[in-house]
Amino acid sequence: MQKDSEVEVSENIENINQLMKQRLQKLEEMRASGETAFKSKFARTHLLADVIHAYSEIEPGENTGQEVTVAGRIMAIRRHGKASFMALKDRTASIQLFLSLGTLGEENYKKFLDYDIGDIVGITGTVFKTRRGELSIDVKDFTLLTKSLRPLPEKWHGLKDVETRYRQRYVDLIINPHARQTLLTRVKVVKAIRKWLDNRNFLEVETPMLQAIPGGATARPFITHHEALDIDLYMRIAPELYLKRLIVGDLERVYELNRNFRNEGLSVRHNPEFTMLEVYQAYADYIDMMNLCESLIKYAAEEAVGTLKLTYQEQPVDLSGEWQRLTMIESIEKYGGVKVSFDQSLDELRKIASEHGIRLEEHYGKGRIINEFFEKLVEGKLWQPTFVTDYPTEISPLAKKKPDNPDVTERFELIIIGLEVGTAFSELTDPVDQLTRFEAQVKLHEYGDEEAPKAVDYDYVRALEYGMPPTGGLGIGIDRLVMLLTDNYSIREVISFPHMRPEKG
RNA sequence: GGGCCCGUAGCUCAGCGGUAGAGCAGUUGCCUUUUAAGCAAUUGGUCGAAGGUUCGAUUCCUUCCGGGCUCACCA
Numbered sequence: 001m002q003k004d005s006e007v008e009v010s011e012n013i014e015n016i017n018q019l020m021k022q023r024l025q026k027l028e029e030m031r032a033s034g035e036t037a038f039k040s041k042f043a044r045t046h047l048l049a050d051v052i053h054a055y056s057e058i059e060p061g062e063n064t065g066q067e068v069t070v071a072g073r074i075m076a077i078r079r080h081g082k083a084s085f086m087a088l089k090d091r092t093a094s095i096q097l098f099l100s101l102g103t104l105g106e107e108n109y110k111k112f113l114d115y116d117i118g119d120i121v122g123i124t125g126t127v128f129k130t131r132r133g134e135l136s137i138d139v140k141d142f143t144l145l146t147k148s149l150r151p152l153p154e155k156w157h158g159l160k161d162v163e164t165r166y167r168q169r170y171v172d173l174i175i176n177p178h179a180r181q182t183l184l185t186r187v188k189v190v191k192a193i194r195k196w197l198d199n200r201n202f203l204e205v206e207t208p209m210l211q212a213i214p215g216g217a218t219a220r221p222f223i224t225h226h227e228a229l230d231i232d233l234y235m236r237i238a239p240e241l242y243l244k245r246l247i248v249g250d251l252e253r254v255y256e257l258n259r260n261f262r263n264e265g266l267s268v269r270h271n272p273e274f275t276m277l278e279v280y281q282a283y284a285d286y287i288d289m290m291n292l293c294e295s296l297i298k299y300a301a302e303e304a305v306g307t308l309k310l311t312y313q314e315q316p317v318d319l320s321g322e323w324q325r326l327t328m329i330e331s332i333e334k335y336g337g338v339k340v341s342f343d344q345s346l347d348e349l350r351k352i353a354s355e356h357g358i359r360l361e362e363h364y365g366k367g368r369i370i371n372e373f374f375e376k377l378v379e380g381k382l383w384q385p386t387f388v389t390d391y392p393t394e395i396s397p398l399a400k401k402k403p404d405n406p407d408v409t410e411r412f413e414l415i416i417i418g419l420e421v422g423t424a425f426s427e428l429t430d431p432v433d434q435l436t437r438f439e440a441q442v443k444l445h446e447y448g449d450e451e452a453p454k455a456v457d458y459d460y461v462r463a464l465e466y467g468m469p470p471t472g473g474l475g476i477g478i479d480r481l482v483m484l485l486t487d488n489y490s491i492r493e494v495i496s497f498p499h500m501r502p503e504k505g
Numbered sequence: 506g507g508g509c510c511c512g513u514a515g516c517u518c519a520g521c522g523g524u525a526g527a528g529c530a531g532u533u534g535c536c537u538u539u540u541a542a543g544c545a546a547u548u549g550g551u552c553g554a555a556g557g558u559u560c561g562a563u564u565c566c567u568u569c570c571g572g573g574c575u576c577a578c579c580a
Binding site for chain 2: 017018019020022060061076078079080081082083084085087096098100101102116117130131132134136150151152153154155156157158159160161162163164166175217218219220260262264265267268269270274276359419420421422423451475477479480490500501503
């Protein structure tokens with residue numbers, strides 16, 4: 001591939017359309033006249049938002065005489081005879097440029113107007129307001145900082161083609177304010193979460209992404225290979241077991257906010273790599289984590305979008321007030337209209353399941369069946385933030401059992417807009433119980449459950465044998481939280497570069 | 506992986522058996538306060554790819570490629 005790149009480039013130049021040819025021609029002319037179209041550095045005196053902030057109050061027709069030096073991308077050109085206008089955009093705002101033949105002189109006026117939409121320029125000029133009241137910069141001096149060779153999408157409709165928007169996110173970001181806003185909100189969410197946790201003495205740590213035994217969740221992992229060691233490694237499906245090792249190591253409060261990888265289907269709410277926050281707090285339980293989770297998300301929402309009263313896909317979502325809490329069994333009765341319990345027999349539960357069209361695998365126990373009821377009949381209906389507690393032990397291999405009911409665990413999931421946004425539990429600290437449950441999981445794998453772990457993580461059990469303090473652990477899916485906060489239906493919208501099939505071949 | 510839908514100019518879209526259109530962008534004129542500027546002229550397409558049916562295919566059929574939604578699986 002690499003050695004062919006020169007050939008490919010020249011082939012591309014042969015095949016490109018006339019719009020690019022025209023721009024390449026301009027580039028050639030500049031080169032011939034000794035000017036580079038790709039300059040190194042440009043010192044601005046103002047960001048565009050600064051200019052707007054400082055001078056927005058001036059009167060229409062007023063010229064401040066104030067000189068500013070700004071830079072940005074040309075987004076529109078309105079040629080107008082002996083005076084013309086451009087729209088200039090930088091990271092903070094857009095402003096109008098005014099070009100007049102009188103000020104620039106014929107040669108420079110023509111030269112500037114020969115620039116293209118998409119070009120990146122540096123400008124010096126004075127701030128004034130047009131008769132129509134548009135704050136503008138009367139250009140005295142200009143320089144081309146970067147020549148743009150490809151035409152941008154249309155100014156009015158923008159770039160709509162979803163495939164191009166994802167594959168060429170840079171274009172999406174240039175042209176579609178919504179794409180930019182989503183990314184900026186995501187940045188604020190992440191920053192707010194870190195700030196909240198840092199302020200409470202949680203330590204941000206980093207644990208292995210390449211793992212010999214992928215644990216901490218049930219999912220099919222990506223497999224990779226370490227050449228020097230000649231062993232297969234797995235991209236982590238969760239950082240959980242390593243973070244808890246750090247709790248064993250007496251760090252007491254840790255978190256990690258980074259990528260997990262799961263080798264499963266793509267969908268509007270699943271990307272093969274996704275960002276997860278995991279928080280562990282020693283001497284806390286799942287109720288503490290519930291409170292932590294609620295405060296943290298409220299804080300992040302307030303910081304990122306400035307309100308707790310949201311709209312998602314035209315439906316209101318209210319994050320203010322106390323979030324609903326109910327057990328899984330209660331939720332199935334309330335939202336699914338079905339009464340189930342662990343007191344019923346396996347056969348009874350199976351019968352009710354089939355009456356509701358719920359398909360079950362042979363090896364499912366009561367807990368997993370009850371969870372199926374929840375997922376099929378309830379989860380999608382939980383639109384307002386809801387903590388669902390008392391998850392079955394059978395599907396919670398890393399959570400502490402409830403002292404008064406070993407069928408369920410001290411665990412919750414947070415559901416908003418019908419989506420699982422977070423999960424937390426009182427971590428299982430009993431090494432003997434943990435080993436038993438790991439072994440049961442490995443059996444499931446042997447029965448053909450691809451998502452169950454292949455091997456027991458004995459080192460993790462050994463760590464527990466040294467003693468882990470009682471600990472609450474919480475996971476929050478950051479992409480989904482951002483979907484909620486930015487009102488995006490697809491997870492791909494909140495990921496800068498979502499996974500796509502390769503473009504060619 | 507199954508089902509449904511989409512792929513036409515740089516972008517946004519029409520056309521759907523008779524050989525390709527509009528708006529924006531581009532190019533050339535005119536225009537010194539416009540702002541989706543305006544007016545006039547104009548360039549630009551192997552109609553996603555390959556087969557098939559037909560006198561003739563962008564249009565109908567098949568396969569493939571890419572994408573979207575959805576179901577299954579998962580967070």
